[in-house]
Amino acid sequence: MARWTQAALLLMCFCAGSCEDALPEFATETVINTVVQDSQTGRVYLGAVNAVYQLDSALVQERVTITGPKRDSRQCTPPISQTCADPKLTDNVNKLLLVHEANGSLVVCGSLFKGLCSLLNLSNIDEQVYYNDAKGEKTYVASIEETVSVVGVMSTFPKNGEQLSVFLVGKGYGSQDSAKLVSTRILQDYRDWVVFENIVEASAVQANPFVLKFLHNFRHAFKDDGFVYFLFSRTRGGTDNKNFTFVSRLCEGDPHYYSYTELQLNCGPGNAYNKVRSAYVASPGEELAQPHRRGDARTRLVQGQGAVPRTRSCSPC
Numbered sequence: 001m002a003r004w005t006q007a008a009l010l011l012m013c014f015c016a017g018s019c020e021d022a023l024p025e026f027a028t029e030t031v032i033n034t035v036v037q038d039s040q041t042g043r044v045y046l047g048a049v050n051a052v053y054q055l056d057s058a059l060v061q062e063r064v065t066i067t068g069p070k071r072d073s074r075q076c077t078p079p080i081s082q083t084c085a086d087p088k089l090t091d092n093v094n095k096l097l098l099v100h101e102a103n104g105s106l107v108v109c110g111s112l113f114k115g116l117c118s119l120l121n122l123s124n125i126d127e128q129v130y131y132n133d134a135k136g137e138k139t140y141v142a143s144i145e146e147t148v149s150v151v152g153v154m155s156t157f158p159k160n161g162e163q164l165s166v167f168l169v170g171k172g173y174g175s176q177d178s179a180k181l182v183s184t185r186i187l188q189d190y191r192d193w194v195v196f197e198n199i200v201e202a203s204a205v206q207a208n209p210f211v212l213k214f215l216h217n218f219r220h221a222f223k224d225d226g227f228v229y230f231l232f233s234r235t236r237g238g239t240d241n242k243n244f245t246f247v248s249r250l251c252e253g254d255p256h257y258y259s260y261t262e263l264q265l266n267c268g269p270g271n272a273y274n275k276v277r278s279a280y281v282a283s284p285g286e287e288l289a290q291p292h293r294r295g296d297a298r299t300r301l302v303q304g305q306g307a308v309p310r311t312r313s314c315s316p317c
């Protein structure tokens with residue numbers, strides 16, 4: 001299941017005394033799939049169905065850009081031309097938003113046109129900074145299937161003494177998508193590479209049979225201390241279909257993903273909370289850090305569990 005959360009976003013408010021003022025709130029007409037904040041400006045961007053919103057830090061709308069529906073067909077290769085047999089008006093599920101600070105742009109990947117991405121101006125998302133639908137399969141990033149979840153994180157990739165801007169993507173299996181579970185997407189043209197092309201070939205996490213069998217459901221991606229982490233659930237590839245939650249890790253800038261490792265997270269008695277729904281990275285408070293203290297207090301992953309009212313914590317140990 002994709003993250004079909006309600007189409008409303010609440011901003012947490014920490015008040016010294018009583019919290020009588022209403023929390024800022026912003027509602028959209030369509031479902032919100034993904035949210036990202038620019039830490040420099042405080043702006044919040046919402047990836048909804050057929051629209052991307054630009055809000056200020058108090059959740060007041062600055063801009064909205066309409067990204068769908070558009071004429072598309074799963075069978076056709078973009079750009080959709082006269083030769084495409086039966087294009088239909090298709091919703092654009094905006095699945096992935098990332099702030100590309102160095103470029104002043106927002107990376108936006110939707111479900112239209114094989115999951116192509118574009119770059120929009122961070123201070124005015126109506127202005128398209130980059131879009132090219134003619135570069136072929138290597139530039140398809142997200143999934144055309146509404147329910148396939150996609151997560152990503154900005155990073156850099158060392159090449160010939162340069163640090164190239166890239167983003168890493170974790171994506172579940174969609175029957176008509178590329179079969180890459182994890183990919184590294186470049187954000188500039190560089191030699192033979194074009195913007196959004198996958199620049200790492202690593203069979204261990206990109207092979208078709210592997211992805212199909214395990215029903216990966218990505219929930220979160222983040223960076224910490226030179227590593228990139230993905231949080232997801234998947235089955236063990238057997239027939240029972242039971243899901244387990246994993247955190248996987250690889251070194252930032254590992255050009256072959258040789259450092260890729262996975263660790264299962266068991267939550268609750270008998271692993272009752274076996275499927276991760278959402279996650280947030282925070283520093284542990286004193287109590288949470290206590291049983292796991294090993295020298296310094298480290299970043300702790302907090303794993304939210306769907307309908308369970310109180311947040312539970314998981315730690316890889």
Ligand SMILES: *[C@@H]1O[C@H](CO)[C@@H](O)[C@H](O)[C@H]1NC(C)=O
Pocket residue numbers: 103104105121122123124127129
């Ligand atoms: C975004 O828009 C601002 C204001 O119009 C402009 O100054 C800036 O150069 C634009 N950035 C990009 C990446 O196009």
Ligand SMILES: *[C@@H]1O[C@H](CO)[C@@H](O)[C@H](O)[C@H]1NC(C)=O
Pocket residue numbers: 102103104105119129130187188189195
């Ligand atoms: C942002 O990136 C795009 C795609 O690589 C490029 O065309 C554009 O010139 C860049 N703009 C800036 C301001 O770096």
Ligand SMILES: *[C@@H]1O[C@H](CO)[C@@H](O)[C@H](O)[C@H]1NC(C)=O
Pocket residue numbers: 001215216217235240241242243
């Ligand atoms: C495990 O998760 C997948 C997708 O996230 C779902 O299709 C499947 O039904 C789940 N299995 C069980 C037993 O709930």
